[in-house]
Amino acid sequence: MFNAVYNLFLILTSPMWLIYLLWRIIVRGKSREGWGQRLGGLAVSPQGRRVIWVHAVSVGEVVAALPLLQAIRERLPHYHLLLTTLTPTGNATARQQLGKLVDAVGYLPIDLPFAVGRALRRVRPDALIVMETELWPNLLTMAYRRGVRTLIANGRISDRSLPTYRRFRWFFARVLRCLDAICVQSEEDARRFCAIGAPPDRVHVVGNTKFDQAAVGAQDIQADALRRDLGLPEDAPVLVIGSSRAPEEELIIATAYRTLRERFPNLCIVWAPRHVERAEAIVELLQQQGFRPWRRTQGTPDTAQQQIVLDTFGELGKVYAVCDVAIIGGSFVPLGGQNLLQPLAHGKPVVHGPYMNNFRDVAALAKEAGVAWVAQDAEELARRVAELLENEPLREAVARRAQALVREQQGASLRILDILSALLELAGAEGDRPGYQ
Numbered sequence: 001m002f003n004a005v006y007n008l009f010l011i012l013t014s015p016m017w018l019i020y021l022l023w024r025i026i027v028r029g030k031s032r033e034g035w036g037q038r039l040g041g042l043a044v045s046p047q048g049r050r051v052i053w054v055h056a057v058s059v060g061e062v063v064a065a066l067p068l069l070q071a072i073r074e075r076l077p078h079y080h081l082l083l084t085t086l087t088p089t090g091n092a093t094a095r096q097q098l099g100k101l102v103d104a105v106g107y108l109p110i111d112l113p114f115a116v117g118r119a120l121r122r123v124r125p126d127a128l129i130v131m132e133t134e135l136w137p138n139l140l141t142m143a144y145r146r147g148v149r150t151l152i153a154n155g156r157i158s159d160r161s162l163p164t165y166r167r168f169r170w171f172f173a174r175v176l177r178c179l180d181a182i183c184v185q186s187e188e189d190a191r192r193f194c195a196i197g198a199p200p201d202r203v204h205v206v207g208n209t210k211f212d213q214a215a216v217g218a219q220d221i222q223a224d225a226l227r228r229d230l231g232l233p234e235d236a237p238v239l240v241i242g243s244s245r246a247p248e249e250e251l252i253i254a255t256a257y258r259t260l261r262e263r264f265p266n267l268c269i270v271w272a273p274r275h276v277e278r279a280e281a282i283v284e285l286l287q288q289q290g291f292r293p294w295r296r297t298q299g300t301p302d303t304a305q306q307q308i309v310l311d312t313f314g315e316l317g318k319v320y321a322v323c324d325v326a327i328i329g330g331s332f333v334p335l336g337g338q339n340l341l342q343p344l345a346h347g348k349p350v351v352h353g354p355y356m357n358n359f360r361d362v363a364a365l366a367k368e369a370g371v372a373w374v375a376q377d378a379e380e381l382a383r384r385v386a387e388l389l390e391n392e393p394l395r396e397a398v399a400r401r402a403q404a405l406v407r408e409q410q411g412a413s414l415r416i417l418d419i420l421s422a423l424l425e426l427a428g429a430e431g432d433r434p435g436y437q
Helices: 002-012 014-026 059-075 088-101 113-123 137-145 162-167 169-176 187-195 209-217 223-230 247-263 276-288 316-322 341-345 357-369 378-389 392-408 412-430
Strands: 051-055 080-085 104-107 127-131 149-155 181-184 203-205 238-244 268-273 307-309 325-328 350-352 372-374
Touching (some): 002 137, 051 059, 059 080, 059 088, 059 127, 059 149, 059 209, 059 412, 080 088, 113 137, 127 137, 127 412, 137 149, 137 169, 149 209, 162 169, 181 187, 181 412, 187 203, 209 341, 209 392, 223 316, 238 247, 238 316, 238 341, 247 268, 247 276, 247 378, 268 276, 268 316, 276 307, 316 341, 325 378, 341 392, 350 378, 357 392, 378 392
Parallel strands (some): 051 080, 127 149, 238 268, 238 325, 268 307, 350 372
C-alpha cells in the first residue's frame, strides 16, 4: 500500500518533474548522460560472483565512499563492486579516481518500479549501500523485499533538511524500516534518524568516513613538485580556495584577496569552484579585480602564475598540500559549507564562513582543536588570513594539531565494513540469498 501511494504520487506529479528534467537537459545542459542506465539498464553482473552495489549521489559522496570501497576490496576481494552516482560530475570523479577499485560505474536508475526492478534483475546485488541520506523509496523497499542487505553509510541529517523529514515522518519511517543498518556520523545524527522513525536497534554511530579519506588523500603528495606543476612562484605564500559555490561568496573572497595583496604583494591563490562550470565566472571576477588568472586546463604555464583557477576534476584534495592557508567555500552564504578535512589532513589552517551546517560536527571539532577560524565577511576574512600568514609558529602548531585530529577520528570505514560483513554472513548462514524473479 505504501509503495502504491508513493508511485501514484509520482504519476500525478510527472508533468512537473518531466518539465524540470527537460529544462535541465535542454536549457542547463545537465543530466544528459547515461539514460539507458537511468532507465534500469545497468551492466549485467558476472555470473557466479556476489555483488555489492554502492550508491554515492555526487562528488562529495564519491569521495566519502572511497575509503569504504578500499576496505571492501581488501576484505571481500571476490565481490563484484558496482558504484552508481546521480550526477555527471560524480560519475566523472568516480571513473577518474577509483580506477580498478570498483568493477563498474553507472548512473542510479530513476526511482520508478520498472526502472528499479530492471536494474535489480541485471545487477543482482547481495548488498546495497547508499551514502549519507539517499532515501529512494522504491529502490530501498524493492531491494529489501528481495532479500538484499541494505545499509546507509556515513549517514547524516542536516539542519536544513531535518524539519522536512520530521514533517513527513510517517513516510520516511516506512523507508527506514527497509534498512538493515543505518551507520551514522555522530550521536546527534543518530538522534535525528530515530526522531524520523528509524528503528533504534539498527542505528550505529561509527564516525565519518571522510576522516579516513582525508588521511589517504594526504599521503605521498610531493608539494614542491605539485607547486612547480601548477606554475606557482617559489617561496610565495599561497591560499587555496576550495569549493566556492555562489557569486556573492566569490565576491567576498575576491575582495578579501585584493585587500591581502596590499600587505602581501606576492600572495598567490589556487581557486577551485565546487562546480567546474563556474570556472569562467571566477576568471572574469579576477580579471575585473585587475588580475590575470591562469586556468589549470591550459597546462603548466611557461612563467610563474599568481592566480590559478582549478577547472579540473578530482585535484582539489591534493592541491591543498601547496597552501599556507585554506579557505572553505559554500560557507559565506547559506549553503551549508564544504569539506574542511582535506586541508586539515595536510596540516593546513582553515578559514570558513558562518554557514557550515552540513559539516557542523567536523567544524566544531576543528574549532575546538584550534585549527579552524570563522570569518563573517570580506574584512574579517582578510584579517584572519593575514594573522595566519604572519605567524609561522602558529601555522606549525596547527599542522601538528590538525593531523592529530584527523588520525584520532579515523576508522569509520572499517566499522561500517564490520557491520556489512556480519549482515552478509548472516544472509549466507540463513541461505537468504536475494530473489530476482
